[in-house]
Amino acid sequence: MTDLADKILAGDRRSLARGITMVESARADHRAQATALLDRLAGAGRQALRIGLSGTPGVGKSTFIESFGMMLTAQGLRVAVLAVDPSSARSGGSILGDKTRMERLSRDPNAFIRPSPSQAHLGGVARRTREAVALCEAAGFDVVLIETVGVGQSETLVAEMTDLFILLMAPAGGDELQGVKRGIMEMADMILVNKADGDLKPAAMRTVADYAGALRLLRKRAQDPEGFPKALPVSALEEQGLIKAWDEMKMLADWRREHGHFTSRRAAQARHWFETEVREGLLARLHNDPAIRGRMGDLGAAVAAGEVAPAAAATEMLRLLGAAGPE
């Protein structure tokens, strides 16, 4: 374990991949090893800029990540790319698919790409991704990009584990603007309108203006400096606007660091994840312990058959679990 930790701290990508495989494992002994590894690495105190990136299929997310990532490594920065994809278990494939989707970036020695684990349980995916972020930080990456598809609760999860949350959009007519869920707009620290190139450029510029207006109406938060959240045009294909977008991200992060928002956001996130893990650990007893699982099944059957009232059965089960009743 110390050996693996040292290699991760030295930035060895193969060891990092092994560490992530360990945190992704459902086996109890792996879990114990993963907790020990994370505890050991936490002492290093390394911090990356964690950027969440959301965008529905078709906005050019892979191309953007590749171009954005290459721009970062060209600046001498090391970048890791992770994915949260709750749907991957169903579709059978990860959103990062094979690395051929980001061929250039995957061959860059200063980049590390990890496909999303195929896990059905969103909570489990969340914990593993969070822990993978911690491993990437320990391995000395400067930027950790966490990609998610624009579905359901995955945006909230990603926003809860990142410093900046970026929404990647496609050019659209003004009337399509309402298609973005308000809640996701409110989470966004920045909106990037991709495909600001060729025929689509005029539409992209209009879309930027539309979103800029919508963002101003929607949100002015204490943790934002004047002028944020911003909407900006980019072209992942022509590699345009990427440096500008990155400069704005850095400016926002620096401003938040100076004003204490950066640290307080991380503190709140850490506390949130601690509480979530405690809750999930408590509930895991219902599934992990065969005796408890069996009794739960028997009582459930008795309740379904109308032999016991739900409340009475729950009281009995909770007594068995050593817990008092609800409220």
Place this chain on the structure above:
Amino acid sequence: MTDLADKILAGDRRSLARGITMVESARADHRAQATALLDRLAGAGRQALRIGLSGTPGVGKSTFIESFGMMLTAQGLRVAVLAVDPSSARSGGSILGDKTRMERLSRDPNAFIRPSPSQAHLGGVARRTREAVALCEAAGFDVVLIETVGVGQSETLVAEMTDLFILLMAPAGGDELQGVKRGIMEMADMILVNKADGDLKPAAMRTVADYAGALRLLRKRAQDPEGFPKALPVSALEEQGLIKAWDEMKMLADWRREHGHFTSRRAAQARHWFETEVREGLLARLHNDPAIRGRMGDLGAAVAAGEVAPAAAATEMLRLLGAAGPE
């Protein structure tokens, strides 16, 4: 307790109200009494037809409940009206407000109206409503109507505690049809288009045809007989279409009873509520036990300060709670 149970079984409305107040109480001693009361009453084996009713503000829900309820009592049936309103804690008022909203029905000796409890926690509201339903059934009501406003998850909760789920809609242009969330349409066993009177009658009839078409496209379930789910016009104001709607509801319920779907739905619901209560009871330990709450707060602060990693703190907390780690 036996005294209260007997009075509820005798159909005494004041005792029923006292019983509901007991299940709504957050006090531990009241909770124990409520569980005992429910257990005692479950033996009576009485069953009402539980009807969930959802509709956004403005569709005339109060007027409908009053007219529909009066029609039922005119048929010699006893009807109870409950409400699930997760927003009432915020707005400070219940959706049933004072009973003046249903003045005639509230004075009917065969009707019982109970405003929703003002509780912030949706899970708590759900349990209390479910238990209030059980009390109303024990008190010999034939129909229990559970009203909810068309927001968020309250429809799902109501559908999970009722035999039939009815959606009340207002007349609309065909292009407004998409405004109903697909998930809610899929839950509906019947759509009633209200205000099929006066100037709005043609629009109401068109809306009925639109929804009938949409329902046919959306859903054909094994637990529905031929021709269901249906969309029907009603006028709560002119008391038109109510008997027809009631007859269709009875037909659907009878068909499901004959084919075993009625009982299997109730069995699945009871098991679901049992499992929910066990989960909530387990999590309640984090709040109820002062020592555990204190340690949770201390560890949370240490995690926020970066002194302990979330996973390590969670492991310690779970050891204290006598639970193994997650997964």
